[in-house]
Amino acid sequence: MGVGESGDRLRSFADLADRAVPAVSDAWGTGWARKVVVVVPASLEGMAELLGSSVDSYRGIAAVTTGETGGRAPADRIVVNPEAYGMLGEVGRQVVLTHETTHVATRAHTNAATPLWLSEGYADWVGYRGTDRTPDQAAPELQSAVDEGHVPAALPADSDFGFGGDATRLAQAYEGGWLACRMIAGRWGEEKLDAFYKAVGAHGKRAGAVEGALGSVLGVTLEEFTEDWRTYVKEQLAS
Missing domain, CATH: 1.10.390 (Neutral Protease; domain 2)
Structure with missing residues (x-):
């Protein structure tokens, strides 16, 4: 899901997530939901607002997973920093999405x-x-x-x-x-x-x-x- 983003750009994130889920399952196993929600705000400011933190907290960070640190509920949403993420190449974008999807998969054991x-x-x-x-x-x-x-x-x-x-x-x-x-x-x-x-x-x-x-x-x-x-x-x- 995204605000102020084109359909093509959002589909590119969907494609990355579609590749990340089986990659994570191949490494971790299939005992997790095997689905993620990728949230793509229009700006770094929008990301910070979504996460209730300052802009400086996420400047240069390509993406985070909600509930990643210290939360009791399983993480299920990946929030993208469009500025930092946009600086990455094709492999880097996939690595980041797969990394964050791994946090979703492993959350019950973290x-x-x-x-x-x-x-x-x-x-x-x-x-x-x-x-x-x-x-x-x-x-x-x-x-x-x-x-x-x-x-x-x-x-x-x-x-x-x-x-x-x-x-x-x-x-x-x-x-x-x-x-x-x-x-x-x-x-x-x-x-x-x-x-x-x-x-x-x-x-x-x-x-x-x-x-x-x-x-x-x-x-x-x-x-x-x-x-x-x-x-x-x-x-x-x-x-």
Whole structure:
């Protein structure tokens, strides 16, 4: 649905969503509604008004999913920032819609126990899955840091994902979360990645959730996983 948008433009969003839904189901499974509502306001100001936030909160953010953070009701609406979204190429537009659709699919298993590096990293992993984007293409900010000898010491914290903060820090947080999920899928398998995500959410509270799921699903400690991830980041992004 959209206000002040042409029929052709709205159909292009429908086409993107029609491709995103089966792509998400192929990765996550079919145990979700398998439908999304894409809301396309006429401007960034219209987006901010819909979401009850300031314009600066979403400047540069291509799209968000309602209920994505902290809400009890399942997320079901993707709200597009027409300005930022319009700057993306064809692959980028599809990745964003698939990313946001992933949030819709995983919402029932996403709660206070789920760190943002996992929820955002998994959504990016599904978004890039099936594309030919390489780590250096999908994680340019983190690659720059690695090239300068700055490998993250720990997995991204929730505070690193603040939209109103430093843009480089935000980009590196998303990229680091994506690489963590990509590493799990590559080393333990995609089914284990899904099982890990669900096990974290099943814990219900943050304390011990990741540690417990790492042990029960992947058979590693948080310290071992973090060190493996740091090595993986260096290997994947080495120039």
